[in-house]
Amino acid sequence: MALLAEFGANFIYDAKQKKAVLAGTSDDGKELVIELVHRNDDDSHNAVLVVAGNQTARFVLREDDVAYLSDGIQLKQPAIRIFVDRVAMAKFRGFTRGNIPTPDIPADSLP
Amino acid sequence: MGELLKAYFVPNGSYLMQEDEDGFPDPSVDALRSIGREIREELKVDVVVVVSPHWQTKSSFFVDPGEHHTSFMDYPLLPATWGRRPFSYEADGDPQLALGILESGKKLGLRVGTKNYGLDHGAFCPIRVMHINCKIVPVSITQRPFQECILWGQAIRKAIEKLPRRAVLVAPGNLTHRLDLRHDNETELFFDKGTRFDQLVIELMTAGKFQDLQKIDPSLLKAAAPEAGLRPLYLIGGATGGQPGKLLCYHGIKYSVGDATIAFRVAA
Numbered sequence: 001m002a003l004l005a006e007f008g009a010n011f012i013y014d015a016k017q018k019k020a021v022l023a024g025t026s027d028d029g030k031e032l033v034i035e036l037v038h039r040n041d042d043d044s045h046n047a048v049l050v051v052a053g054n055q056t057a058r059f060v061l062r063e064d065d066v067a068y069l070s071d072g073i074q075l076k077q078p079a080i081r082i083f084v085d086r087v088a089m090a091k092f093r094g095f096t097r098g099n100i101p102t103p104d105i106p107a108d109s110l111p
Numbered sequence: 112m113g114e115l116l117k118a119y120f121v122p123n124g125s126y127l128m129q130e131d132e133d134g135f136p137d138p139s140v141d142a143l144r145s146i147g148r149e150i151r152e153e154l155k156v157d158v159v160v161v162v163s164p165h166w167q168t169k170s171s172f173f174v175d176p177g178e179h180h181t182s183f184m185d186y187p188l189l190p191a192t193w194g195r196r197p198f199s200y201e202a203d204g205d206p207q208l209a210l211g212i213l214e215s216g217k218k219l220g221l222r223v224g225t226k227n228y229g230l231d232h233g234a235f236c237p238i239r240v241m242h243i244n245c246k247i248v249p250v251s252i253t254q255r256p257f258q259e260c261i262l263w264g265q266a267i268r269k270a271i272e273k274l275p276r277r278a279v280l281v282a283p284g285n286l287t288h289r290l291d292l293r294h295d296n297e298t299e300l301f302f303d304k305g306t307r308f309d310q311l312v313i314e315l316m317t318a319g320k321f322q323d324l325q326k327i328d329p330s331l332l333k334a335a336a337p338e339a340g341l342r343p344l345y346l347i348g349g350a351t352g353g354q355p356g357k358l359l360c361y362h363g364i365k366y367s368v369g370d371a372t373i374a375f376r377v378a379a
Contacts, residue, residue: 008191015290043170087197090183097228098168098251101185102125102193106290109336 003033007104010088013095015103015110022092024072024084026051032082036061036095043098049078063096113276115268115377116154118347119146120316120356121237122370123164123283125186125195131240132196140240142360142372147241150279158205158246160212160267162282162346164339165233166251171222172263173251175229176209180247182230193293200235202247208278209248211270219262226251237283252282252342257325260342264349268377280350282343286312286369287335293365301363308335309361309369312344316373319355321348335369352378
């Protein structure tokens with residue numbers, strides 16, 4: 001997993017691009033990545049789903065669209081399950097609820 | 112009935128928890144511990160309202176009305192560069208006060224809501240280093256306009272005063288916050304614009320000149336990139352009535368991170 005190899009984490013915040021990235025796997029072992037690329041004024045996020053390196057969907061993610069399970073998350077739409085560790089899951093949950101983490105990739109400004 | 116006893120502007124870097132646990136000498140850790148002693152032994156506080164600078168919703172101000180709060184680690188972990196060990200924190204909440212803050216915010220015309228959020232490190236790091244054992248009410252700082260942050264501070268105080276609570280407000284944040292420039296060479300002087308910015312904000316805060324925060328040279332503000340755009344100080348101004356603060360500690364670290372600890376009394 002690229003994120004894990006480079007940052008030692010399956011969730012990172014890139015302050016240069018102002019986006020968060022969650023990386024996990026599907027139930028058939030493919031790498032799944034969700035990029036939250038923009039926080040909207042209603043606190044939803046413009047999101048991109050990348051499956052095995054290919055962008056497959058763009059959607060708006062709201063905090064209620066995510067169910068948190070013991071071993072990952074379940075999105076409503078697109079209906080997809082992502083297996084991921086608990087630390088990354090908690091950071092993702094926080095981010096969808098308004099958190100801006102300490103960045104893994106810092107920039108000259110934060111919100 | 113209730114009383115907001117004091118407000119504190121404090122640093123919230125995750126390194127503080129590590130230094131506290133390791134016994135590594137650090138003036139900001141000492142300042143947080145002294146605040147903790149004050150909260151425990153002198154003020155005898157029932158509840159701490161903590162405003163996380165990392166809870167930056169755009170739509171509304173939020174408060175977590177939970178009975179119990181658990182933390183999550185929203186900072187890089189070792190072995191990442193600038194990573195820290197994992198830390199956690201748990202505390203009981205105060206749903207009655209949380210909902211009171213919500214109502215006070217509504218009455219002041221703010222967009223407000225409740226959210227099951229918990230404690231990010233912006234909230235739990237300083238609380239953990241203070242070594243206190245109080246109820247906690249987590250609230251957001253938001254990315255809303257400064258004037259609304261002042262009102263949010265007023266809403267917090269009004270809600271506290273309606274309930275039989277001895278409370279303090281903790282609004283963490285860094286002054287200069289250029290994480291992109293930081294490095295470990297502590298022999299190098301703090302970067303010049305950061306020094307000027309931090310000194311200016313400390314002068315304003317210790318003089319009680321909250322309204323002058325908005326007059327800071329925009330280029331200096333941009334260069335320093337303070338955490339949450341100084342909103343924690345606007346909020347403190349609203350909650351305390353703009354009293355002059357007492358500087359407990361200033362520690363410019365890692366070239367570009369300004370840790371200031373300031374205590375504020377509350378106007379009658």
